[in-house]
Amino acid sequence: MKQKSIVFILSSIFRIFSLLPIKPNLYVFESQYGGRFDDNPKAIYDYLYMQNNKRNQLYWSIRYRDRDIVKDKNVKILYRFSIRWLYYMARANFWIVNARMPKWLPKRNETKYVQTWHGTPLKKLALDMDTFSMPGSDLESYKKNFLIEAKKWDYLVAPNQYSKDIFKSCFAFEKSFIESGYPRNDVLYQKNNDKDIKAIKERLGIPLDKKIILYAPTWRDDYYISKGKYKFHIPFDMNKLIHILGDDAVFIFRAHYLVAESLDSISTHSNIFNFSTNIDISDLYLVSDLLITDYSSVFFDYANLKRPMLFYAYDYEHYRDKLRGFYFDLEENAPGPFVTEESLFLKELKAFIDEDKNNRNDKKLDYFYSKFCLWENGKASKKIIDSINE
Structure with a gap:
């Protein structure tokens, strides 16, 4: 099956699940496109887990091929792009993520997308980049996709004033900053x-x-x-x-x-x-x-x-x-x-x-x-x- 057909099917399933009401206090966490169990999302996950608040439902989004990184851990797993993943992503109260989500995945207005990002920027990022060497894309498409992604974010975590100023520029972010430092620290x-x-x-x-x-x-x-x-x-x-x-x-x-x-x-x-x-x-x-x-x-x-x-x-x-x-x-x-x-x-x-x-x-x-x-x-x-x- 061609990739466009797969994307159409997945996004359609997500939209169907989006007809259901949001589940209060349902959090979905993801680190580095579902390949890690770490970083800022993990620190926030640990904080909520230690609170032991029974109202909170905590789920971790992970790629199936990387499932061993949560082996023997007491974590509720959602395998990325599975039907179950689409269901919980559509009904989540919060997404807490440190990288981009798929371009084809919409975000419900009721879902709060918290973008923690994954580092204080030294290297130029996104819209500020002048050169581009990654395979499978070009600079213009890369910037366009970043704009689409950043518009989904409701909150962006800033570790310091320096980063906040750059994030405004490189992500064209105009919603709510959280001036907190990085949870992973x-x-x-x-x-x-x-x-x-x-x-x-x-x-x-x-x-x-x-x-x-x-x-x-x-x-x-x-x-x-x-x-x-x-x-x-x-x-x-x-x-x-x-x-x-x-x-x-x-x-x-x-x-x-x-x-x-x-x-x-x-x-x-x-x-x-x-x-x-x-x-x-x-x-x-x-x-x-x-x-x-x-x-x-x-x-x-x-x-x-x-x-x-x-x-x-x-x-x-x-x-x-x-x-x-x-x-x-x-x-x-x-x-x-x-x-x-x-x-x-x-x-x-x-x-x-x-x-x-x-x-x-x-x-x-x-x-x-x-x-x-x-x-x-x-x-x-x-x-x-x-x-x-x-």
Whole structure:
């Protein structure tokens, strides 16, 4: 059956179910197109789940092929695009989502669509983009589809004033902002203590007596295999890395969800861990002593912990000028050393591991924190739920 016919059937079924009344206090959550059980929607889900309010009905939208990520979890599942999914989506009081929904899926006026998004923007987004390298589409269509999507949103979560200003532009959003900080960062304030950090390390099988290095790079739009599938190249010599780690540190890979499969066969060396899937990245923030990234928005979240960061931007000019473009000069404003060469990256990493006192630019980090983290206080989930239930 052709895709257009399938879309017509699915949207028709949804519209039929939309003739039924909305179910009060029915929430449907989704993360990254149904492929994850994490991020801002998960934090809000956890907040509501812990309230144990029997009036609330909480459902998680997930792709059937990714069903194992909720295995052994007490979660009510809706398999994306199933008849049951269409039924609950049509009757839901709230959609809480961190990416786009299908263009063909309408939204009832009675349903409140809460778009949490999934990061403070460094890379240009949506309507602000000047270049486009993703397969299966073009820049004009991409922007048009984003406009259609953003008009469905009733609420948009903003982690800081900087993001709110950009979201107004890149999404042409004119409805209600929730100035709350990101729900996924609540845990960074609630569990940033020795007891909880030790418990996470033990659960993940990470050594308790070594420095923990977290590497969380972004994906590249032009590193694609096919539509929706991307690859990742490790931009440094693994043998050199292992030598630098020695007996004093371990290295955690956390790839972007679009390229996570590229690291399935990563080194099995005892000091190398791959937590690119099925592990909440907030747990990895909490246990790590240093974050290494490039252009991923993870560093905005990690800044809440006021811990050292290292920026390894090996393709900086290409990414800045050919792929996305940035909203600000990362090289100038990065809250940590910024390097583009492998030799300098390994040198900075070795210095961090060898030194008893972590070397960092406190003034730069403090300024970064004041600009991007002031709305964060560990209570974002509560503020969002209070706002949408007013």
